[in-house]
Amino acid sequence: MAVPSPSAAPQPSGILPPVAPRTLKDRVLRVTRRLGLTGRGGVILGPYAWLVLFFFIPFLIVLKISVAEPAVGIPPFTKLIEWVDGGLDVHVRFSGFQALFDDDLYLLAYLNSLKIAFVSTLCCLFIGYPMAYAIATAPEKRRGPLLMLIILPFWTSFLIRVYAWMSILKDEGLLNNLLLSLGIIHEPLKILYMDLAVYIGITYSYLPFMILPLYATLEKMDHTLLEAAADLGARPWKSFLTITLPLSLPGIVAGSLLVFIPAVGEFVIPSLLGGSDTLMIGRELWNLFFNSRDWPSASAVAIALLAFLVGPIMIFQHFQGRDQDKGAAR
Amino acid sequence: MSDAPDPRPRPAATGPIGKSPAAKSPAVKFEPWHDPAAKPYIRIEKVTKRFGDFTAVDNVSLSIYRGEFFSLLGGSGSGKTTLLRMLAGFEQPTEGRIFIDGVDMAGIPPYDRPVNMMFQSYALFPHMTVENNVAFGLRQDGVPKDEIRTRVAEMLELVKLTPFAKRKPHQLSGGQRQRVALARSLVKKPKLLLLDEPLGALDKRLREQTQFELVNIQEKLGVTFVVVTHDQEEAMTMSTRIAVMDHGAIAQVGTPTEIYEYPNSRFTAEFIGSVNMFEGNIVESEPDHSLIRSVEAGCDLYVTHTAHLAAGSHCWVAIRPEKVSITKEKPAEADGGRNVTRGVVREIAYLGDISIYQIDLASGKRVRATAPNVTRRTELPITWDDEVWLSWRPFAGVVLTD
Numbered sequence: 155m156a157v158p159s160p161s162a163a164p165q166p167s168g169i170l171p172p173v174a175p176r177t178l179k180d181r182v183l184r185v186t187r188r189l190g191l192t193g194r195g196g197v198i199l200g201p202y203a204w205l206v207l208f209f210f211i212p213f214l215i216v217l218k219i220s221v222a223e224p225a226v227g228i229p230p231f232t233k234l235i236e237w238v239d240g241g242l243d244v245h246v247r248f249s250g251f252q253a254l255f256d257d258d259l260y261l262l263a264y265l266n267s268l269k270i271a272f273v274s275t276l277c278c279l280f281i282g283y284p285m286a287y288a289i290a291t292a293p294e295k296r297r298g299p300l301l302m303l304i305i306l307p308f309w310t311s312f313l314i315r316v317y318a319w320m321s322i323l324k325d326e327g328l329l330n331n332l333l334l335s336l337g338i339i340h341e342p343l344k345i346l347y348m349d350l351a352v353y354i355g356i357t358y359s360y361l362p363f364m365i366l367p368l369y370a371t372l373e374k375m376d377h378t379l380l381e382a383a384a385d386l387g388a389r390p391w392k393s394f395l396t397i398t399l400p401l402s403l404p405g406i407v408a409g410s411l412l413v414f415i416p417a418v419g420e421f422v423i424p425s426l427l428g429g430s431d432t433l434m435i436g437r438e439l440w441n442l443f444f445n446s447r448d449w450p451s452a453s454a455v456a457i458a459l460l461a462f463l464v465g466p467i468m469i470f471q472h473f474q475g476r477d478q479d480k481g482a483a484r
Numbered sequence: 485m486s487d488a489p490d491p492r493p494r495p496a497a498t499g500p501i502g503k504s505p506a507a508k509s510p511a512v513k514f515e516p517w518h519d520p521a522a523k524p525y526i527r528i529e530k531v532t533k534r535f536g537d538f539t540a541v542d543n544v545s546l547s548i549y550r551g552e553f554f555s556l557l558g559g560s561g562s563g564k565t566t567l568l569r570m571l572a573g574f575e576q577p578t579e580g581r582i583f584i585d586g587v588d589m590a591g592i593p594p595y596d597r598p599v600n601m602m603f604q605s606y607a608l609f610p611h612m613t614v615e616n617n618v619a620f621g622l623r624q625d626g627v628p629k630d631e632i633r634t635r636v637a638e639m640l641e642l643v644k645l646t647p648f649a650k651r652k653p654h655q656l657s658g659g660q661r662q663r664v665a666l667a668r669s670l671v672k673k674p675k676l677l678l679l680d681e682p683l684g685a686l687d688k689r690l691r692e693q694t695q696f697e698l699v700n701i702q703e704k705l706g707v708t709f710v711v712v713t714h715d716q717e718e719a720m721t722m723s724t725r726i727a728v729m730d731h732g733a734i735a736q737v738g739t740p741t742e743i744y745e746y747p748n749s750r751f752t753a754e755f756i757g758s759v760n761m762f763e764g765n766i767v768e769s770e771p772d773h774s775l776i777r778s779v780e781a782g783c784d785l786y787v788t789h790t791a792h793l794a795a796g797s798h799c800w801v802a803i804r805p806e807k808v809s810i811t812k813e814k815p816a817e818a819d820g821g822r823n824v825t826r827g828v829v830r831e832i833a834y835l836g837d838i839s840i841y842q843i844d845l846a847s848g849k850r851v852r853a854t855a856p857n858v859t860r861r862t863e864l865p866i867t868w869d870d871e872v873w874l875s876w877r878p879f880a881g882v883v884l885t886d
Contacts, residue, residue, distance in 0.1 A: 381574055382607035384594040386621035386672065396620070400611050 213460075220453035221246045231449045250454030260438060260455060264462065267435040270349070270424075271417035274356040275364075278413045279406065281357065282364035286405075287398075289365075290372035301369065304362050316355055316426050323351050323427070351427035352434075356417050363416075364409035371405030372398070404473055411470040415463055435459055514724060516549035523586075525550040525708055526571065526676065531580035533566050533732075540566040542732035543580070548725075550675075553702055553709045555719035558729035559755075564712045565604075567729075568678050571710060572601045584676060595624070600674040604681040606665035608653040614640070614664050615649040621672045639667040642701065659690050666698075670705065677702075679711040683718060695721050716756050720744065728752050744804075746789065750884050753802040760808065760851050761884075762801045769793045774883055775822075776801055780849045786822040787881040800884045807880035808853035810841055810866055815875045824875045827851060829868055841866070843874060 186192070222231040222245065236243045254260045289300045307315060322328045323346040330342040345351050375398065383393040421436030428434070435455065442452035516522035524547035533541040541563040548554045556564040569575045570582060573594035582589045584598065600621070609617050618639055622632045640646045643663035653661055662685065669677055682698065683691040699722050702709050713719050719726050720740040728735040728743060728751075736743060736752045747753035750761060762785060764778030769792050776785040776799060785801045793799060809815070815824060830850070831842035836857070843851045851874060859865075866872060 376605070376607065378603050378605055378607040379609060381572075381594070382601075382603055382609070382668075383620070384574075385572060385599075385601045386668070387595045387624035388620075389595055389624075392624065397609060 216453045216456055219449050220250050220457050221248065222450045223247050223249060224448045224450055229449070230447050247450075248454075250448075250450035250452075251458070253451045254454060254458055259433070260435070260458075263433045263435045263438045264459070266433040267418045267420075268462075270352060270356065270434060271414050271420070274353055274360065274417050275410050275414045277353065277357040278361050278364040279410060282361055282368055282409065283402075283406075285361075286365045286368035286372055290369055290375070297373075301366075304365050307362070312359065313422065315359070316423060319351070319355055319358065319427060320346060323354065346427060347429040349428065349432055352424050352432055355423040355427045356413075356420060359423065360413040360417060363412040367408035367412065368402065368405040371402045371408075375401055407470060407473045411466055415466060418463060419459055514551065516552070517547070517725065522549055524548060525552075525585060526710070527583040528567070528571075529581045529583070531567070531570065531577045531582060533563070533570060533575060534578045539732050541570070541577075544729075544732070544734055545580075546727060546734065546737065548708065548710060550708055551706055552724045553699065553711070553722055555711045555713055555723040555726045556729055557713055557716060557719040557726050557755075559714060561731075562729040563732035564714075564729045565680060566732075568601075568680055568710065568712045571676075572599055572678050573597050598674060599676045599678060600669040600672055601678040602665050602669040602680065602682055604684055606653075606661050606685075608661060608664055608668070610653055613650050613652055614645060614656070617653070617664055618668045618671050621668065625672070635671055639671045642670075642704075643667045658685055658687075659694070662686060662694065666701070670701070670707065673705070674707060676708045676710065679709060681713055682711060683715070684713075691718070698722060720756075728755060730755070746882055747802060747884070749886055750800055750802070753882070753884065758805055758852055760803045760805065762803070762849070764799060764801060766793045766795050766797050766799060768795060773878065776883065780845070780847045782825040782845050782847055782849075784820075784822045785881055786878045787883050788878045789882055791883065791885075793883070793885065797885070801881040802884055803876055803881045805840070805852040805854045806838075808851065808874050808876050810843070810853050810855060811873045811875070812866065812870065814873050823878065823880075824873060826871065826873055829866060829870045829872055832866075832868065841872075843872060845874075 218234050219229075219231055222234060224230060225232045232245055234245060236245065285304070289297055289304075292300060320327075324330075325342040325344070325346070327346070329345070330339075333339045334342065345354070379397050379401070380393050383397050384390070388396065419436045419439075420434065421440050424432050424434040424437050425440070428437075439452055439455050439459070442448050442455060446452075526546070526548040528544055528546040528548075531541055531544050532539065544563075544567060556567060558564045566575060570577055571584070571589075573589065573592060573596075576590070589597065609620065612620070615636055618636045619632050622635060627635070636649075637646070640649055643666055645660060645663055645667065648656060648660060653664065656664065662682070666682070669679075679698075683694055686694060695718060698709075711719070711722065720743075723740060725737060725739055726743050727737045730751050735755075736748045738746070743752060743756055747756065747759075753759045753761070762776075762778045762781040764776040764781065764785060767775040767777045767784065769775075771792065773786060773788050774793065776787065778785055778801065781801075787801060810829075825845055827843035827845040829841055830844050831840075833840040834857075838854050838856050841853045841855070843853060845851060853874060
């Protein structure tokens, strides 16, 4: 793409007079190059356009709504800029953000969301790491089917899977019936509509997002490093701690963030599996939007949530960048 | 490095160059394998290793002595690496037993063996500095911190890597990584060091330098080295003894000279250096000589190095190219047409120090002969399509039966 036309190549001055562009193609190429549009630029432009269109512009809309005031009507908020008596009137109000601080419900919901997301991430890590390790060390021809099993749940609707958990966890559900029939418990365990059910739901739903990046790093790992460690006197457990674990750190970070970030804003799982007292920010957001119809406050909550999550995302970026540097240096 | 002999590149067929036995104290011959009282440090007894249907190592028995620089030489798939990995403990023999220093190694995991290994890929820990890579083994043994520091420093000094202590492996060149790997495997002062193609990843010049360095380090530390290599020149240069492996079995064990001069089979003769192989039948076999009639050679072969063989039995005579002399005139010492034949020069390769001649005999057999270029070759004494006489001395040939 964008092959430099011969006329554009630097000519030794004084030997040949500069040749004027002759064909239409030459002329188009000249113009596009002057505008900085090359084939490479075009390829990069795609994702940028996507981000601007579907991330940045929606973000600006939400930002705009967050500084408006609730109003009765469609849409249910005041306009940011209005023509009043021939003058430009800009309404910027922070009542939405104000509410975040006035009512400690939101702060509690944020903190609780972080706690639930954090604990679920840890659960995913502790369950996912051994699974990823087992798959990565399985014979090569068995890895494909095993990975398939990890991805298989995605073929069923997320909602249906969460509903399935409801029927497993409820008082007369599968789990309780099994435990009762085995005589391990004598009255049903109360799991559904408790925080525990939310932990189970989130851990279950996000486990593949932990396993896949972990598998990717563990699978790349050079097995002879472990042999070298063993040869130098490290017992298997020590080899794991000093070699495998540090080398899989990028996978741990990637997996944890892939679980943690969406889990913080999770809405469906706490609403379906959690109790009425399970405070999560996603749920509050939904309530504000659809029950209170207070779009400005809801937008403010969403903006604040985003601000909360930028930190972890930047850590993720940092680690990824470092990993890529290493790869390049090799 | 400065005290190493001149690592001048030589063609493979010229035979052993400065071997370590020569470098050892010349007063005491280091040949424990000839001493019936010497106890082998490693005893491999009838070891077989199978992977499914594939037999990687087939009934191998070997004794390796303390202080040896022992090479396992073979092509790919000859089982040499599998044998090494069994010594390290990464594989368990399917049959047979391995003793190191008199202790049966069956079921002993790698981390409990008095053995260290240098990996072909070096297997340096990418997330650790050079220093920490070298210190790793000592840390596993709970060596006090101060001692770790001094021993690591000593080791880095030995391999000339002190200025690179804080670097990560990916910031080093191939040769430097090789030395880190060596330092890491030597820092625990193992009695036995296993080296898997230690020079395989280095370029030719660096490889020749490092050969001598390895031998020097081995002698300085008195460690027993077992080296796996596919490079016969490398094995000949460094080893006290070589085991030539073929299809999982040992074809021959001996010093580089023995292997080169007295191969026991056609496989070894052809694997090490190049050789002319004449097929023939025994005419007479006496304790001090054999006479072989060979249509292929176009003459009778009189060989002093021989075993007693029945007259008429089928055999081969192996003669190294450098032992064949080429003359334009019929050599004077030609005795009854024995060990003398005629041919036409087909190819000449001028390598500077020597020239390689390919000569076609009347039987169609192509013979390879090398001759040092003693005089400056302003004119070619022997040239293409010349008819020449080939001759060799009675001690030049080796009679082989398989």
